[in-house]
Amino acid sequence: QVHVVESGGGLVQAGGSLRLSCAASGSIFSDNIMGWYRQAPGKQRDLVARISSGGSTNYADSVKGRFTISRDFAKNTLYLQMNNLKPEDTAVYYCKLTQGIVYNFWGQGTQVTVSS
Numbered sequence: 001q002v003h004v005v006e007s008g009g010g011l012v013q014a015g016g017s018l019r020l021s022c023a024a025s026g027s028i029f030s031d032n033i034m035g036w037y038r039q040a041p042g043k044q045r046d047l048v049a050r051i052s053s054g055g056s057t058n059y060a061d062s063v064k065g066r067f068t069i070s071r072d073f074a075k076n077t078l079y080l081q082m083n084n085l086k087p088e089d090t091a092v093y094y095c096k097l098t099q100g101i102v103y104n105f106w107g108q109g110t111q112v113t114v115s116s
Contacts (some may be wrong), residue, residue, distance in 0.1 A: 001026050001027065001049060002024060002025070002026040002027060002028060002097060002103075002105040003024070003025050003026050003105070004005075004023070004024050004096070004106060004107040005022070005023050005062055005095075005108070006020060006022045006093065006094065006095045006107040006108065006109060006110040007020070007021050007022075007023075007109060007110060008020040008021050008113070009093060009110030009112045010110040010111075010113070011113045011114075011115065012085055012112075012113070012115070013114070013115050014080050014085060014086055014087055014112055014114055014115065014116050015085065016085050017082060017083045017084075017085065017105055018079070018082045018085065018112060018113075019079060019080070019081050019082070020036065020079065020080040020082070020093055020095075020110060021077060021078070021079055021110075022034065022036075022077065022078040022079070022080075022095030022107060023075070023076065023077050023104070024076040024077070024078070024095075024097050024105070025052070025076065026098070028076055028099065029099040029100060030052050030053060030097065031032050031053050032052075032098060032099035033050055033051070033052045033083055033098045033099075034050065034051060034071055034095065034096070034097050034098075035047060035048070035049060035050030035051070035069075035080040035095070035096050035098075036048040036050070036069065036070045036078070036080045036094070036095060036096075037093070037094045037095075037096060038089075038091035038092065038093045038094070038112075039091055039094070039109075040090060040091040041045050043091075044050055045094065046060065048063055048067065048093070049063065049067055049069040049076070049080065050059050050069065051069050051070070051071055053073070058094060059070055062067070062088075063082075063089075065108055066082065066084045066085075067079070067080060067081065067082050068080070068083075069081075069084070073102055078095055080093070081087070082112070085112075085114045086114060087114045087115070087116045088108050088114075089112060089114050090108050090111075090113050090114050091107065091112060092109040092110065092111050092112075093110050093111075093112050094106055094107055094108075094109045095107040
């Protein structure tokens with residue numbers, strides 16, 4: 001079993017920054033993908049950014065140039081540095097670990113609120 005726990009959300013003014021963290025523990029394969037997703041009220045959960053165990057990254061167009069995803073492989077920890085935050089970034093942010101292609105493990109989510 002794998003456990004994923006997010007932290008670092010909060011309230012910030014537009015233009016500010018936040019750093020999210022995601023700690024994974026348990027039976028983690030060396031080959032996996034970790035990513036951040038977000039879900040605003042009344043909307044679907046969408047990909048924000050993801051990074052493979054090889055270091056390849058993908059970003060949603062809406063966050064390119066503002067958000068940076070990174071991971072500490074030794075600690076099985078994922079990060080999301082969010083700069084120049086906008087009110088439309090307000091959402092619950094979820095961390096997901098995918099391994100063995102079909103096994104997905106989600107965290108409980110952390111709220112990010114950006115005030116205008």
